[in-house]
Amino acid sequence: MEKFLIRGGRKLVGTVRVAGAKNAALKLMAASLLADGPIILTNVPKIKDVYTMASVLNRLGGLVDLDYRDQAVIDPSSYSGYEAPYELVSQMRASIIVLGPLLARAGRARVAMPGGCNIGSRKIDLHIRGLEALGADIEVDRGFIDAKARRLVGGPVKLDFPSVGATENVLMAAVLARGATAIENAAREPEIVDLATMLVEMGAKIEGIGTSTIQVEGVDRLSGVTHEVIPDRIEAGTLLTAAAITSGDVTVEGACLDHLEVVVAKLSDAGVKIQATPDGIRAVGRRPILPVDIATLPYPGFPTDMQAQIMALLSLAEGTSVITENIFENRFIVADEFVRMGCDVRIDGHHVVIRGVKAISGVPVKAPDLRGGAGLVLAGLVSDGVTEVSGIHHIDRGYEDLVGKLRAIGADIGRLPDINKVEALDSL
Ligand code: UD1
16 A cells, blocks of 8 residues: 655755646546547646546547646547446546536536545535536436436526536536526636636637626537646645745745635735745745634635645644634544644534644554645644655545655655655665
8 A cells, every 4th residue: 555654844945836737627628528629738737637537538539648748638539428437437526527518519428426525425416407407408317417418508507506516517518508608606716717718719608707607608619729727726725835834935836826815815824924926936934833713615715625734734823723614514534633643623513623732743644535635744744753644545636746746845755665766764
């Protein structure tokens, strides 16, 4: 079983470059189903979820070439299938994002039900109701979402909650539907803006991009395009928090301050010095870490995907912080692992009360999910002794070479069983 080994205590110092955004790249890849020419994506992160999405698209007949640097070249001319099987959807829930574009392209989609996941039940009712509002006929039967539509027809779609995935599925269905669609209470995440921007470059007619009402006028065809994926704001936030927790001084090159306003505001409240640089964001960590209260919310609120990392930081604050999780149930599952490391973290419904402790202990811990895993790595960076993080397949899903990036700025971290390659841990 692969693990990360981290010896805590090193200040992280230096410059590190942020990768392209996972949550944008996956959707941009799925949008190739809508194109009638090649889609070339640049700044694509080399992460497991991207490879899984490539497998989903391969299964549908698409030709995906990920071999050249950070590019994905997708030739949509051979798309022929309409089924995303459980073996792939179960690896990555975001596979359901092919539902809308498949319906638009093929008039048929069979996508395995994603099932539960470690951060809560994550329903799909909003995706289904949104696509039904565009005329799709959808049945959920024997573990599959089975959707059909001769030609989708635009119309009003009101989402009960600004779901990221539902907004994207409906948007990708609407761009090739007949007539006008208005998506109300749409999610406004930067990754949705990136998707809508690429769709416009492909020839789609979309207004209200980045607002909570997205208006679409359907077109008959969309062309191929070359598009650069936006920077990953969650990876950037994680690296800034790594600087903060180690009292380090790290510049995250390529990070976009506009996408991280609330995160950097909360880091500043915690005592971190944040500075915009010509091409990124610099964080200088200081002691004491100050307690901060945080509530996760849809964008532009504090991202739920940064909650575990900030929990690690606040575990060392001088005082008590409260984090309120408003997006996902069960997203405090990592809290038990923090407690094993000596943190004082208590869950009360959808709140977690964090009383700052003086030190974090290096012990074996298990990543319960992607971002929880990142939070444990951050705690490991300041632990007394060696922290062993297992379950790192979760972290590989969404972080490109996290070990390499942290080592480049001074962390003492290595990956087992590649331990022989890890000079810094020779003494272990
Ligand atoms: C996306 C991101 C994920 C991030 C999340 C919230 C991707 C691949 N993943 O996930 O990293 O944490 O946004 O910012 O982009 N819900 C329903 N019914 C639905 C859909 C969602 O009730 O049909 C609920 C979910 O259970 C959850 C909440 O809405 O409680 C938010 O989910 P959503 O915004 O859809 O997140 P994802 O698109 O799955």
